[in-house]
Amino acid sequence: MKKVYFDNAATTPVRKEVIDVMIPYFNDFFGNPSSIHSFGRECRYALDRARFSIATFIGAKDKEIIFTSGGTEGDNLAVKGIARANKDKGKHIITTGIEHNGVLNSVKTLEKEGFEATYLKVDETGRISLDELKNSLREDTILVSIMYGNNEVGTVQPIKDIGELLKDHQAFFHTDAVQAFGVEKIDVNELMVDALTVASHKINGPKAVGFVYIKDGLKFDPILDGGHQEKGHRAGTENVPGILGFAKAVEVVVEERNKNRELYKTLRRRFISLLNENGIEFKINENVEYCLPHILNISFPGTKVDTMLTNLDLEGVAVSGGSACSAGSITPSHVLVEMFGDNDPRLHNSIRFSFGHYNTEAEVDYVVNQIVKIIKRDK
Amino acid sequence: MSVESNKNIRVVVGMSGGVDSSVAALLLKQQGYDVIGIFMKNWDDTDETGYCTATEDYNDVVKVANQIGIPYYSINFEKEYWDKVFKYFLEEYKSGRTPNPDVMCNKEIKFKAFLEHAMSLGADFLATGHYAQVSRENGKVNMLRGIDSNKDQTYFLNQLTHEQLSKVMFPLGGYTKPEIRAIAKEAGLATASKKDSTGICFIGEKNFKEFLGQYLPAQPGEMQTMDGVKKGNHDGLMYYTIGQRHGLGIGGNGDPWFVVGKNVEENILYVEQGFHNPLLYSDRVIVSQVNWINGKNVGEEFHCTAKFRYRQQDVPVKVKVVSDNMAEITCIEPVRANTPGQAAVFYEGEVCLGGGTVDEIYKGSEKLTYVG
Numbered sequence: 001m002k003k004v005y006f007d008n009a010a011t012t013p014v015r016k017e018v019i020d021v022m023i024p025y026f027n028d029f030f031g032n033p034s035s036i037h038s039f040g041r042e043c044r045y046a047l048d049r050a051r052f053s054i055a056t057f058i059g060a061k062d063k064e065i066i067f068t069s070g071g072t073e074g075d076n077l078a079v080k081g082i083a084r085a086n087k088d089k090g091k092h093i094i095t096t097g098i099e100h101n102g103v104l105n106s107v108k109t110l111e112k113e114g115f116e117a118t119y120l121k122v123d124e125t126g127r128i129s130l131d132e133l134k135n136s137l138r139e140d141t142i143l144v145s146i147m148y149g150n151n152e153v154g155t156v157q158p159i160k161d162i163g164e165l166l167k168d169h170q171a172f173f174h175t176d177a178v179q180a181f182g183v184e185k186i187d188v189n190e191l192m193v194d195a196l197t198v199a200s201h202k203i204n205g206p207k208a209v210g211f212v213y214i215k216d217g218l219k220f221d222p223i224l225d226g227g228h229q230e231k232g233h234r235a236g237t238e239n240v241p242g243i244l245g246f247a248k249a250v251e252v253v254v255e256e257r258n259k260n261r262e263l264y265k266t267l268r269r270r271f272i273s274l275l276n277e278n279g280i281e282f283k284i285n286e287n288v289e290y291c292l293p294h295i296l297n298i299s300f301p302g303t304k305v306d307t308m309l310t311n312l313d314l315e316g317v318a319v320s321g322g323s324a325c326s327a328g329s330i331t332p333s334h335v336l337v338e339m340f341g342d343n344d345p346r347l348h349n350s351i352r353f354s355f356g357h358y359n360t361e362a363e364v365d366y367v368v369n370q371i372v373k374i375i376k377r378d379k
Numbered sequence: 380m381s382v383e384s385n386k387n388i389r390v391v392v393g394m395s396g397g398v399d400s401s402v403a404a405l406l407l408k409q410q411g412y413d414v415i416g417i418f419m420k421n422w423d424d425t426d427e428t429g430y431c432t433a434t435e436d437y438n439d440v441v442k443v444a445n446q447i448g449i450p451y452y453s454i455n456f457e458k459e460y461w462d463k464v465f466k467y468f469l470e471e472y473k474s475g476r477t478p479n480p481d482v483m484c485n486k487e488i489k490f491k492a493f494l495e496h497a498m499s500l501g502a503d504f505l506a507t508g509h510y511a512q513v514s515r516e517n518g519k520v521n522m523l524r525g526i527d528s529n530k531d532q533t534y535f536l537n538q539l540t541h542e543q544l545s546k547v548m549f550p551l552g553g554y555t556k557p558e559i560r561a562i563a564k565e566a567g568l569a570t571a572s573k574k575d576s577t578g579i580c581f582i583g584e585k586n587f588k589e590f591l592g593q594y595l596p597a598q599p600g601e602m603q604t605m606d607g608v609k610k611g612n613h614d615g616l617m618y619y620t621i622g623q624r625h626g627l628g629i630g631g632n633g634d635p636w637f638v639v640g641k642n643v644e645e646n647i648l649y650v651e652q653g654f655h656n657p658l659l660y661s662d663r664v665i666v667s668q669v670n671w672i673n674g675k676n677v678g679e680e681f682h683c684t685a686k687f688r689y690r691q692q693d694v695p696v697k698v699k700v701v702s703d704n705m706a707e708i709t710c711i712e713p714v715r716a717n718t719p720g721q722a723a724v725f726y727e728g729e730v731c732l733g734g735g736t737v738d739e740i741y742k743g744s745e746k747l748t749y750v751g
Contacts (some may be wrong), residue, residue: 250715307499310452314415314500327433328441328453329420 003316008202008356009151009179010320014245015204015357020247022206026242033238034229038330043240044261048081050247054211057254058196059187065211065232067243071199073180073223074103074212075145077234078174078195081109081220083110083143089170090140090318096120096128096147096157097338100176102197103145104334122147125287126155126339134165141171149180152335152352155287156180163192178202178210183252183261183292194218198250199244203250204357209242216270256357264293264355267364271296271353280375285336287348294355299346303375306330308351315370321351380413389413390548391497392506393489394444394451397550399508401570403445406550406603407506408447415500416444416451419493421460421484422581432583441567455551455617456492463487465581465682469594472617475643475751476720479535479689480579484536494543504548511536511731512552513544520544522672522731527555534689537724588618591714593692600646602627605639605749606660613648614682616641621750622659640749649749660713661740661747666723667707669735675700684726685710686716706735713742719751 005013024045031039031046048062055062068074085094095107097119107117118136120128128146137144144166149156159175166173174195177186182203188196195218199210214220214233226235255261275282275298285297300308305321309330312319322330332347340346353367392404394416408414418433418440425431437453444451462481467599471478489507493727497505509532510525520541525531539547551559563571576583582590597615604610610629613619618626619638627650629636640649640660651658664687679700684693685708697709717740724734740747 306452306454307496310415310417310500313450313452324453325420325425325431326429327420327431327437328418328451329455330453349588377501 001316002366004359004367005318005319006353006355006359006363006367007225007318008359009352009354011046011201012356013358014201014202015249015252017252018205018245022241022245029179029240032241034227039281046241046244050243053247054206054250055213057073057250058213059189060213061216064188064213064216065248066214066230067238068210068212068234069239070201070210071100071176071197072102074178074197074199074210075100075176075222076106077223078197078212078213078214079103079106079145080110080223081233082172082195082214082218083115084113084176084221085219086142086172086191087115089294090138090142091115092141093117093143093145094120094133094136094141094171096122098122098126098150098152098155098335099145099147100151100178103147103174103176107145120156122338124339126150126153126212126285126335127287128157128342130158130161130165137169137171141169143174144171145176147179148175148177148186149292149295150186150335151179151295152333153285153287153297153339154179156184156290156292158290159191159193167192172215176208179295180292183257183264183294185257186356188213188215195220195259199251200246203249203253204240205246209239209246211246260357261293262361263357263359267359267361268293270294270361270364271368272375274365275371278368278372282371283346285339285346285362296353296355297350298353299350300375301345301349302372303378304347305350307378308349308371308374311374312351312367312370315374317367317370319351319353319367322347381409383411385411386413388504389502389591390504390506391415391417391500391502392449393493393508393574394418394440394569395508396443396573397508397576398563398568398570398573399510399559400564401439401508401568402566403506403550403560404443404449405447405566405568407548408449414442414449415445415502416447416449417484417493417497418451418453419488420453420455421457421464421488423457438660439570439573446566446568454493454496456488459492460484460488460581471720472591472595474496475616475641477620477718478720479722480581481535482538482722484580485536490536490539490547490657494546498546506548506550508551509536509549510518510551511549513547513549515545519673521550523729524731525549525552526728530556533726533731534722534724534734537722537731538668539672540670541672541674544672572737575732588614591617591738598646600648602629602648602650605649610636610650616643616646616648616751619648621718624654630674640747641751642749643751644750652746655715658749659715661717661750662710662713663739663740663741663743664710664723665701665707665716665741666708666735667704667738669704669733671700671733672731675732677702683732686724686726687714688721696725698725704735712729717750 031043033044051065052062172194176197178199181198194215196213201207224235283299322333330358390412394400397631418437468480511533512523544656602611602613623638634653636650639651685696697713699707715740725732
C-alpha cells in the first residue's frame with residue numbers, strides 16, 4: 001500500500017545527516033559529560049559545541065540555552081520556572097486559550113499555587129488582539145506566554161509587536177516556538193522575547209530533546225530536583241547523542257528554511273486547487289495573512305472527523321484531527337473551540353494536514369484523490 | 380484456514396477489549412479477511428484527571444490488535460447512546476418497568492450507528508463477539524442460537540432486522556466459551572485471562588442503586604401485601620423488579636417474601652410470600668415493538684418457544700400477530716415473574732424468529748395491573 005505522511009506537525013522523520021552525527025555518541029563516545037576523565041571531557045566538548053551552535057543560530061549566548069527533554073519540558077521550565085522565581089514581583093500571568101498543553105497546564109498548575117491568569121481570546125482566524133493584551137496587562141503581571149505559531153491551525157501571533165509592547169513592562173515574555181522553528185526565522189533579539197521553547201523532533205531531529213532559551217540574568221526555578229547539570233537549571237545526565245543530533249537538525253533546518261517554505265507553499269496551493277477542481281466543499285481554518293505554511297487545517301462540511309481519519313489511514317494517509325482521548329476517541333481540538341465556540345460543525349469535521357521536508361506534489365495528488373473518493377463514496 | 384478470496388472482503392470487528400471480541404478478530408484474520416478493529420466509546424465517565432474506565436479496555440484492544448496484526452481505531456457514540464439508549468432506560472425505570480438496555484444498544488448503536496460507520500469505511504461486514512450464528516441460504520438470512528447454550532446471546536439480538544443481519548458476522552457462534560478462552564490462550568492474546576464483564580456496560584462494577592439514584596430521584600414508600608398490610612418501606616420502586624427476593628428486609632416466619640408488583644401512582648411495592656406464589660404467575664402477554672426477522676403476516680398464528688428473560692428456559696407458546704409491531708403470546712404453561720419492559724424472544728428450534736418488549740401481562744382474561 002502507498003503511504004503518505006502528512007502529519008509533520010506531530011513529529012518528523014530523523015534526517016540521515018542527523019543520525020550520522022548521533023551514532024558515534026552511543027558507543028565510541030559514551031561518556032558522561034559531567035565526568036572529569038577523558039571519556040567525560042570529549043562528550044562535554046561536543047555538548048558545548050552543540051550549545052554554542054544553537055545559540056548562534058538564534059542570536060543568543062550559549063549560556064542562555066538549556067537542554068530539555070522536549071517542548072513540553074521546555075514550556076514547563078519557562079512558565080513555571082520564571083513565575084515561581086519572580087513571584088515577589090507579582091502573581092499575574094497572561095497567556096492564550098490556544099496554547100499547547102505544555103503551557104496551558106503549567107499555567108493551570110500555577111493558578112492552583114495562587115497565581116492569577118488571564119487567557120486571551122482569539123478571533124475566528126486564531127489571532128489574539130494586541131489591544132486586549134494591552135488592557136489585560138497589570139502592574140503585577142510577571143509573565144506573558146504566547147505561542148509563536150499554532151500547532152493545529154498554523155496561525156502566527158504578532159510576536160515582535162508583543163515584544164515591543166512589553167519592552168517597558170516588568171512582565172517577562174515567553175513564546176512556544178516549537179511548531180514555528182522549522183519555517184520561521186527565529187532571532188531572540190529581533191523578537192524581544194525573554195524565553196523561547198523549541199523541540200527537536202519537529203525539525204527532523206530525534207525525539208525527547210529540546211531546548212529552552214532563557215535570557216541571561218532572568219531568574220527561574222528548576223522543575224527537576226537532582227544534580228548540577230545545565231548549571232543547576234535542569235538536573236539529569238544530558239542526552240548527548242540526542243542533543244548533538246538536535247544541533248545538527250537546527251543547522252540543517254536554518255540552512256533550508258526558505259527552500260522548505262517554498263515547498264510547503266507549493267504543496268498547499270496544489271492541495272487547495274485540486275480540491276476546487278474536484279468540486280469538494282471545504283473551508284480552511286487559518287489566518288490567510290499570518291500562518292505557518294506547513295500546516296493546512298481544512299473543514300469538510302458534511303463529513304465526520306473519525307470516519308475521515310480512519311478512511312485516510314486505511315488508504316495509507318497519515319493526518320490528524322482533534323486530539324485522541326485516553327480511550328482513542330477523537331475529541332475536538334481546544335484550539336478550534338477557542339476559535340469557533342463549542343457548538344460549531346467545524347469542530348467535528350476538520351482535518352490537519354501538515355507537510356514536511358520529504359513531501360512531494362505527487363503525494364498531494366494522491367491524498368486529494370483519496371479525499372475525493374471517500375467523500376463521494378459516503379454521499 | 381486462510382481463504383484467498385476473503386482478502387478482498389473487509390470486515391469491521393467491534394472490539395470491546397474483552398476476550399470474546401479479541402478472538403472474533405483473530406478468527407476472522409486467520410480466515411484471511413481484511414480485518415479492522417474498532418473500539419466503541421459509548422459512555423463518558425472521565426474524571427478530573429482525564430481517566431475513564433474505557434481507557435484500560437481500549438489499551439487491551441490496542442494490544443490485541445497489534446498482536447493479531449490489524450489496524451485499530453476508536454469511535455465515539457456517547458451522544459447516540461445517551462439519546463437512544465440511556466434516555467429510554469431512564470424512562471422505563473421512571474414508569475416502573477425493568478428495561479433491557481443491552482437489547483436497545485444492539486438495536487440502535489452496535490447494529491445501527493456502528494454498522495453505518497463500518498459501511499462508511501468500505502466494510503462488507505460488521506462482526507462482533509456475540510454468541511450467535513447467522514445462516515445465509517438463497518438470499519434468506521436467519522439468526523441461530525450460539526452453539527454454547529450457556530452463552531447464547533440471541534436474546535439480546537432479537538431486534539436485529541433481516542437487512543442488518545445480512546451485513547453481520549458472529550465468528551464465535553460455533554464455539555463454546557471454554558473453546559474461545561482456549562483459543563485466546565493458545566494465541567497468547569493479551570486478553571486471554573481477562574475477567575468477563577458483568578452487568579450493564581455503563582454501570583460496570585459500580586453499585587446499581589447508587590448509579591440509578593444519580594439520575595432518577597428515589598422516592599421511598601411502603602411495601603404492602605396485595606391486601607394492603609404494610610410490611611416495611613422500600614427505597615424507591617425503580618430499585619426492584621418482579622420476582623425479586625433479595626433486599627426486601629422482611630423477616631419473620633413462613634416462606635420468604637418476593638416482589639409481585641408495583642403501584643407507580645401510589646408509590647407502593649407489592650410483596651407476597653413464596654417463590655411459587657400464584658400472583659407471580661401469568662399465561663398471556665402482549666408484546667410491542669415486535670421485530671420478525673423474516674417477516675410475519677398480520678393475523679398469522681403459530682406455535683413456537685419463547686424466553687421472557689435472558690437465561691430462562693424456553694417455554695412453549697402460541698403467537699398471534701396482532702399488527703405490524705404487536706403480538707399476543709399465550710403460554711401453554713403459566714410463566715413465573717413476567718416483567719414489563721423485558722424482552723420476549725421467540726424461537727423455532729435453533730432459529731431466533733425475533734422478539735419484542737413485554738407490555739401487558741394477563742392471567743386468563745384478567746389483566747395483571749399490579750405488575751406495573
